[in-house]
Amino acid sequence: MLTILFDGIAYGMVLFVLACGLSVTMGLMNFVNLAHGAFAMLGGYVTVLLMQRLGLPFLASLPAAFLAAALAGIVLERLVYRPMYAKSHLDQVMFSIGLVFMAVAGTDWLLGSSQQIIQLPPWLQGRFYVFGVGIGYYRLFVIGICGLLAVTLQWGFAKTRFGSRLRAAVDDARVARGLGIPVNRLFALTFALGSGLAGLGGALGIELMGLDPTFPLKFMIYFLIVVTVGGTSTITGPFLAAMLLGVADVMGKYLVPQAGAFIIYTLMVILLLLRPEGLFARART
């Protein structure tokens, strides 16, 4: 039982890293980016390719996954995302679904539709037992990294100059510009950071979630749940939502496997009904 809980937490942690980038673009920049999963998939495939084709170690490929996705984020933000900022949510949804479809079919064409697997280094394999609770080394590693990221992000948004500038730019872009804050560059950087985190999450998640070309579609709903349920004004909201979702999903799959993904969808609908603005969000004006 506690083992399941532990697995759920690890899963939730990866979800958090995957989704927190989206909570930045969607929450802070108010842009509905359903294509977020495509950046995650990119990170995952970069890891797979680096490890399989170039024989790079797992740890070395993680930063590469982050960088590749961040770079893709910068380029796409410049080229196609920026004109979309001013359009309606529906347009943004259609636009980003289009990107997802292209990413899914394009990856299928380039790399085939089969599930990708990676070989973890030996020290990350296996598990040990503490008071009867089975703890996988890899899951512990994931929890460590993601926990560290969560703390860093929270600190970054709350305490640094970058964070306060970003919050100012989001609250009132015009005034922020007037104060000499480079709003466009700030948004581009934030977008890149969010995409990079997605890429890193995708790389970390290969072992836990699997990786194939349908990844962006399959997990789109999970990211969206994390963001909409968690609210977007803080890092803690999505973090708690990701934990809740991860644990609920893993428990559901272990305990009532025939229900499939039914549990998390129902959870989302109920939570959204109770709190349409998200669990921890302040109301939008």
Place this chain on the structure above:
Amino acid sequence: MSGTALEQRVRHSLRRARRWHPAELAFWLFAAASFVLFPTRFLILNEIAILALFALSLDLILGYAGIVSLGHAAFLGMGAYSAGLFAKFVTADPLAGLAFGMATSALLGLLTSPLVLRGTDLTRLMITLGVALILYEVANSLSWLTGGADGLQGITMAPIFGTFDFDIFGRTAYLYSLSVLFILFLIARRIVNSPFCLSLRGIRDNQLRAAASGVPIPWRLAAIYALSAAYAGAAGALLAQTTQFVSLDVFDFHRSADLMLVLIIGGAGYLYGGLIGAIAFKFLQDAIATFTPQYWMFWIGLFLVLFVLGGRELIHGAIKALVARFPKRRASS
């Protein structure tokens, strides 16, 4: 005094909107002529008619009431499965099955309408998506009833009115779908030119103002949502009956996404948008699928991106120019 004058003006303008534009007549004449013009393409024509009906249903809530939905496949699937099961276990009469499919979908729409009445567009997108996904999982896990991943097989249909048998060329199927589409279109046309729909547009444009002028917003939205669900259910029922097969695919996310694309191509809020979009979409799909069947998804994505980024105005401009060519004698009277 001014109230009655206003009322008369509203009535007058509604009556004028109800009149048939020559372009509309031409459209339906062409649809009827398609029997003779494309005798070998009944199968795809049937698909177009069903997709058009499905798009019409989304247009009713999106174009007229401003409710966004990413999960309209929920109602398509509901209609398809209930019509399929109805044919299997109750009676093989197509019209009864169609009515049953519409009724169950309308009921589902009514039951889920409280979900879409709250929150922002974003919450609505998420909740409608969630409902469709839940139904997908339900249909998947009730495999003793729905056949699960194998689909619902063994549906046989009785002839329509006891005389018109479904043939393998899809001639009857197309006639049937097109007739249903036309009849439901007439009803939708009557509805969108009614005071009821005027109040919906009021809600769409400014909820606060509509509420202030005494429009019972939740009831109106629930009514149009259920109606739209019934239309989608009819599309699903037609799909089940004419293909004599239902699979989990009807609940799939790509159904809802394709539908959005159809409406985006055709334009929302004037009923013909869905119909024209469906025709364009199917021919596009057919054309692309012949040279790259596997990666159709890539092209659909590219079209979506380009449309939203700026191609939409071009297409709609072309359609408007086409419509404007027809003389507008009636409008001046």
